[in-house]
Amino acid sequence: MSTVAIQRGNGPAEENRRDIVRVYVWELPVRVTHWLIVLSIVLLSVTGIYIGHPFINVAGPAGDHFLLGWVRAIHSYSAIVFTLSVLSRVVWMFRGNRYARWDKFIPVARRRWRGLWAALRFYLFNLRKPPGFIGHNPLAGLTYVLVFALYFLMIATGFALYSSGAHVDSPMRAFKFLIPLLGGLQTARLLHHIGMWLLLGFAVHHVYSALLMSVVEGNATTESILSGHKFVPREDLVYSGYRFVDRKDVPDANV
Numbered sequence: 001m002s003t004v005a006i007q008r009g010n011g012p013a014e015e016n017r018r019d020i021v022r023v024y025v026w027e028l029p030v031r032v033t034h035w036l037i038v039l040s041i042v043l044l045s046v047t048g049i050y051i052g053h054p055f056i057n058v059a060g061p062a063g064d065h066f067l068l069g070w071v072r073a074i075h076s077y078s079a080i081v082f083t084l085s086v087l088s089r090v091v092w093m094f095r096g097n098r099y100a101r102w103d104k105f106i107p108v109a110r111r112r113w114r115g116l117w118a119a120l121r122f123y124l125f126n127l128r129k130p131p132g133f134i135g136h137n138p139l140a141g142l143t144y145v146l147v148f149a150l151y152f153l154m155i156a157t158g159f160a161l162y163s164s165g166a167h168v169d170s171p172m173r174a175f176k177f178l179i180p181l182l183g184g185l186q187t188a189r190l191l192h193h194i195g196m197w198l199l200l201g202f203a204v205h206h207v208y209s210a211l212l213m214s215v216v217e218g219n220a221t222t223e224s225i226l227s228g229h230k231f232v233p234r235e236d237l238v239y240s241g242y243r244f245v246d247r248k249d250v251p252d253a254n255v
């Protein structure tokens, strides 16, 4: 870790100098799966919208242009990338560094439970500065549990839809058991469609809040998903989560 002193605010330079530490937060598997998930969601949404509503008509026999066929093929290959990336990220929740772990999503530690409240206060404009967690703040982490639940809904409904039209010899027919569990094919299709809009809505919020936190905290949040590094005040390594709230009752250190 390297240490640099930076100038913040408009006051005299010396007064505003703080110790900033470069921390390696997002490891390669986290960054690679993140961008593969982004790319596959874009491809799956564009092709999925066309599959649900094939609005382009092409003259001539279907086999000559095979337009819907290509769109479905792109959807299927992107679905493989999406499914493998989601599963890899889940595995990394048990093998990765402390910022990638499952307990940054499901709050079990007391510190993170209390940080939930501080993060909510910040989002509700009741706290001027966000609590200074280095990785996900506890509220963001908990929201990602819902996002992963949506990913698995998309995978389950997608595999159910695929199994219904799969060739008699195809191993994909093994997923037929999902159809009754999801309330039948039409319900699966509806859930698959609604899930897409929820994920696209999340993406808008996600990009907005990444940019917001980048500006408010000035710690390269947005850049960190490319470089892996964040630049945080040294005190966050000791009092993570309580930089801007009352921490007299938090004598213990870190995470």
Ligand code: HEM
Pocket (backbone or CB within 6 Å): 041, 044, 045, 047, 048, 049, 051, 052, 053, 072, 075, 076, 079, 080, 082, 083, 154, 155, 157, 158, 159, 161, 162, 189, 192, 193, 195, 196, 199
């Ligand atoms: C975030 C991920 C995904 C998005 C946004 C997405 C989106 C969509 C949409 C909007 C449709 C059209 C639904 C309709 O008829 O109204 C669709 C169809 C379909 N999706 Fe997905 N999908 C995703 C993941 C998957 C996965 C993981 C699979 C797994 C195989 C899959 C397989 C299918 C199949 C088989 C169809 C029906 C294709 C057809 O009828 O020709 N999708 N998808």
